[in-house]
Amino acid sequence: DAKTTQPPSMDCAEGRAANLPCNHSTISGNEYVYWYRQIHSQGPQYIIHGLKNNETNEMASLIITEDRKSSTLILPHATLRDTAVYYCIVRVANTDKLIFGTGTRLQVFP
Amino acid sequence: KAGVTQTPRYLIKTRGQQVTLSCSPISGHRSVSWYQQTPGQGLQFLFEYFSETQRNKGNFPGRFSGRQFSNSRSEMNVSTLELGDSALYLCASTLQGRDTGELFFGEGSRLTVL
Numbered sequence: 001d002a003k004t005t006q007p008p009s010m011d012c013a014e015g016r017a018a019n020l021p022c023n024h025s026t027i028s029g030n031e032y033v034y035w036y037r038q039i040h041s042q043g044p045q046y047i048i049h050g051l052k053n054n055e056t057n058e059m060a061s062l063i064i065t066e067d068r069k070s071s072t073l074i075l076p077h078a079t080l081r082d083t084a085v086y087y088c089i090v091r092v093a094n095t096d097k098l099i100f101g102t103g104t105r106l107q108v109f110p
Numbered sequence: 111k112a113g114v115t116q117t118p119r120y121l122i123k124t125r126g127q128q129v130t131l132s133c134s135p136i137s138g139h140r141s142v143s144w145y146q147q148t149p150g151q152g153l154q155f156l157f158e159y160f161s162e163t164q165r166n167k168g169n170f171p172g173r174f175s176g177r178q179f180s181n182s183r184s185e186m187n188v189s190t191l192e193l194g195d196s197a198l199y200l201c202a203s204t205l206q207g208r209d210t211g212e213l214f215f216g217e218g219s220r221l222t223v224l
Contacts, residue, residue, distance in 0.1 A: 032210055043114070043200055043215035044153075051210075087153070094208045095166050096143040100153035 004088045004101035011107050012082075018075040020104050022088030025069040030093040033064060035073045037084040038103070044087065047073065078108045112137065114203050114216035122222045128189040131219045135182050135203030142184040143213065144176060147198040156199075159184055160206070188221075196223045 005023045012018040024033060032051050036044040048055055048062045050071075055062045061074040075082055085103040092099065115134040123129050135142050143166075144156040158166040159178035176186040182203075188195055198220050202213040 034213075036215075041147075041198060041218070041220075043217045046212040046214070049210070049212070091210075092166075096141055096158045096202065096204055096208070096213060097155045097166050097168075098143075098145075098153075098202075098213065099155070100145075102152055 003099065004090060006086075006088050006101050006104045008102065009105040009107070011109060012075075012078045014080060014108055014110050015077055018073075018078040018082065018106060018108070020073040020075075020086050020088075020106065021070065022072070022101065023070045024088070024090055027068055027090055028093065029068075032091045032093075033062070033068075033071050034089040034091050034098065035060070035062065035086060036089060037082075037086045039084045047086075049091070078106075080108050080110065082106065083108045114201055114214050116199075116201050116216035116219050118219060119217065120220050120222075122224060123191050124224050125191055125193060127191050128187060129191060129221060130185055130187045131199055131201075131221075133184045133186075133201030133203075133216060135184070135201075136214055138205065139203040139214070140182050140206050141204045141208075142178055142182065143202050143204075144184070144186050145200040145202065146170075147200060147218070148194075148196070153200070156186065160208075191223045193223050196221060 034049040035047040064071045141160045143158040155168040178184045198218045200218045
């Protein structure tokens with residue numbers, strides 16, 4: 001199973017862009033990259049996912065390198081409410097099995 | 111529409127007992143998966159059910175089991191509880207599983223084993 005590695009923590013000033021990196025060098029060609037976040041041990045909240053093209057939604061942008069070995073989640077204008085643990089995840093093809101990394105604790109400060 | 115509902119939200123058991131946790135998926139969703147979250151191991155996949163059949167299983171001992179009913183509701187059971195089973199147990203549902211959309215998580219059941 002493909003694994004992901006993330007920095008344990010990051011800081012970001014409110015209003016600035018938060019760029020969260022993730023390495024997934026063993027990802028298979030048909031496995032998707034997902035990002036979720038978790039606040040205070042609540043259920044994980046979906047952010048975005050992608051296969052090989054860059055993706056954008058109302059919450060964030062996902063940039064996946066051409067070789068698919070790494071990706072970056074971008075929160076364009078971080079707010080205090082974005083303080084959370086962000087998980088970069090590989091979804092095993094044709095399953096609902098998510099392989100979570102250890103996550104990045106993002107602290108947004110005023 | 112209502113989200114994924116897990117019950118109970120909190121429970122305390124003692125070693126050797128067993129526990130059953132329940133998950134009601136979003137209406138119309140037929141696939142349910144379970145995850146365990148502990149401080150030491152993080153979030154780990156337990157199992158996945160679709161149409162009452164277990165399709166996938168994580169690397170957990172046989173004390174961990176589950177099932178899915180015809181209405182897509184799912185239960186998981188842990189027998190002969192150990193201290194290390196203390197965790198947040200999360201359930202997620204999708205429309206039909208194996209698609210590429212979002213998994214919707216519940217708020218979890220927090221189990222404490224004394």
